[in-house]
Amino acid sequence: MSIISLTPPAFALADELLKRTRSRCVVCHLPCAAEVWRTGGIASKVFLKRVCPEHGETSVCIASDARFYWLANGKSENACGSPRCCESADGSTSGTLGLNADPGEALGVIEKLSTCLALIEIVNSCNLSCPTCYADSPRRTHEDVDAIPLESIKHRIQGVIDRKGTIEILQLSGGEPTLHPQFFELLRWLQDHPQIDYVLLNTNGVRIANDETFARQLGEAFCYGRFQLYLQFDGVQQAGQQFLRGADLREIRERCLERCRTMSLPVTLAMTVTQENLPFLWESIEFGLRWPNVRGISFQPLFTSGRIPRSLSAQTSTRLNTGDIILAAVEQSRSRLRFEDFTPLPCGDPNCATIGYLLKVGGEVRSVSDFVDFSKVQDFLGTKIRYKLEDLMKCGCDSEPLGELLKQFELDETHTFRLLIKPFMDAGTWDEDRIDRCCTHVIRPDGQLDSFCRYYSGFADCKTA
Ligand code: SF4
Ligand code: SF4
Numbered sequence: 001m002s003i004i005s006l007t008p009p010a011f012a013l014a015d016e017l018l019k020r021t022r023s024r025c026v027v028c029h030l031p032c033a034a035e036v037w038r039t040g041g042i043a044s045k046v047f048l049k050r051v052c053p054e055h056g057e058t059s060v061c062i063a064s065d066a067r068f069y070w071l072a073n074g075k076s077e078n079a080c081g082s083p084r085c086c087e088s089a090d091g092s093t094s095g096t097l098g099l100n101a102d103p104g105e106a107l108g109v110i111e112k113l114s115t116c117l118a119l120i121e122i123v124n125s126c127n128l129s130c131p132t133c134y135a136d137s138p139r140r141t142h143e144d145v146d147a148i149p150l151e152s153i154k155h156r157i158q159g160v161i162d163r164k165g166t167i168e169i170l171q172l173s174g175g176e177p178t179l180h181p182q183f184f185e186l187l188r189w190l191q192d193h194p195q196i197d198y199v200l201l202n203t204n205g206v207r208i209a210n211d212e213t214f215a216r217q218l219g220e221a222f223c224y225g226r227f228q229l230y231l232q233f234d235g236v237q238q239a240g241q242q243f244l245r246g247a248d249l250r251e252i253r254e255r256c257l258e259r260c261r262t263m264s265l266p267v268t269l270a271m272t273v274t275q276e277n278l279p280f281l282w283e284s285i286e287f288g289l290r291w292p293n294v295r296g297i298s299f300q301p302l303f304t305s306g307r308i309p310r311s312l313s314a315q316t317s318t319r320l321n322t323g324d325i326i327l328a329a330v331e332q333s334r335s336r337l338r339f340e341d342f343t344p345l346p347c348g349d350p351n352c353a354t355i356g357y358l359l360k361v362g363g364e365v366r367s368v369s370d371f372v373d374f375s376k377v378q379d380f381l382g383t384k385i386r387y388k389l390e391d392l393m394k395c396g397c398d399s400e401p402l403g404e405l406l407k408q409f410e411l412d413e414t415h416t417f418r419l420l421i422k423p424f425m426d427a428g429t430w431d432e433d434r435i436d437r438c439c440t441h442v443i444r445p446d447g448q449l450d451s452f453c454r455y456y457s458g459f460a461d462c463k464t465a
């Protein structure tokens with residue numbers, strides 16, 4: 001693949017311009033020309049600098065350690081592990097969106113990109129009112145829920161399938177999607193649909209924890225192998241809970257997990273990472289490993305779209321990036337996790353997602369790099385956008401090193417624990433090259449596809465009609 005690892009040579013002392021791209025002013029959000037620089041010295045970092053004519057220069061650290069930054073440009077042929085990725089059905093590839101691309105043109109380009117995950121909001125309101133809600137969902141009571149009509153949801157999903165073919169992962173989101181009054185009717189339709197492979201339910205877990213009838217119905221309705229919970233989770237510690245959710249929800253999350261465990265419902269924990277819960281990443285991993293039905297943790301550095309006040313989103317010093325998460329998790333693990341356990345996903349821009357795996361082998365937790373050079377599986381990962389290690393067992397790739405590994409230990413998905421780092425962008429970290437390669441899409445109210453980062457950015461020129 002054509003990404004370039006930026007492992008700094010020992011003699012690198014001067015700052016180095018890595019590339020030019022387009023970003024946003026953190027104050028007014030207008031597009032600006034930007035540059036990506038690697039600092040000199042051994043502990044190299046990577047910064048994104050932009051100058052707004054009105055608000056001046058802002059520089060944001062986008063990699064606290066340059067080893068975890070990958071140089072990739074917006075043109076699709078420069079950054080993709082698979083020839084299939086980022087091509088439309090007719091084989092055409094994307095082009096750059098341009099600094100001042102009009103919104104219609106930008107959406108046209110996104111339509112042509114490979115859609116690895118399609119997210120749809122099915123409820124606009126929520127039973128929580130998190131101060132950090134990227135969707136800025138208003139709180140409503142159960143009776144007063146602002147739900148999207150079922151026919152509109154189906155129509156828009158079907159529209160994407162008609163235009164682009166099978167959806168590999170369809171993510172239900174909101175607001176809080178479990179509040180939809182026809183939730184189970186929708187779930188049945190999705191799971192029965194021959195062109196939807198997998199359904200993820202993006203939930204805060206409150207309804208599953210508190211509503212026994214709903215939980216029981218979910219246990220009866222979900223189809224194993226085609227459905228998973230993407231459960232909001234803020235770590236095992238007390239620190240940071242109030243900041244993120246305005247409440248301490250740890251007990252509710254455990255109750256939800258316990259219910260999922262009894263019905264063998266697979267769960268991925270989705271942890272928003274801030275400075276406050278950063279010291280507890282390994283504890284959170286250990287917590288997840290204790291549950292037989294928890295398949296992994298997704299770490300998302302807090303991004304400041306949605307309800308976050310502008311004053312906070314303009315701050316540059318408290319931001320976290322993929323490097324911060326890898327460094328913290330490895331250090332906290334006391335050698336049970338290593339840098340080599342992580343590799344960027346080559347589908348889309350490699351800075352958009354990094355994965356790692358832990359294996360549960362014979363009662364022990366082992367690092368995947370105990371068994372295999374994980375960096376050598378890039379090509380395989382490039383065509384496996386569902387990120388499922390266990391798929392190797394079914395794909396017939398007998399010579400693939402991970403396939404061999406899994407056969408050796410007779411592992412199935414209950415023995416693998418996935419670590420995913422997903423750094424969504426806001427104005428501070430905005431690199432338009434990444435949008436050019438985006439594969440995580442939102443099905444907008446008008447049925448068009450948009451990049452997740454663009455859709456939730458709140459930029460005036462990206463708003464839905
Ligand atoms: S972040 Fe999620 S749970 Fe919190 S208010 Fe927004 S939609 Fe609701
Ligand atoms: S949504 Fe954002 S972070 Fe995810 S693939 Fe698209 S540009 Fe990258």
Ligand SMILES: [Zn+2]
Nearest residue numbers: 025028052055
């Ligand atoms: Zn500005």
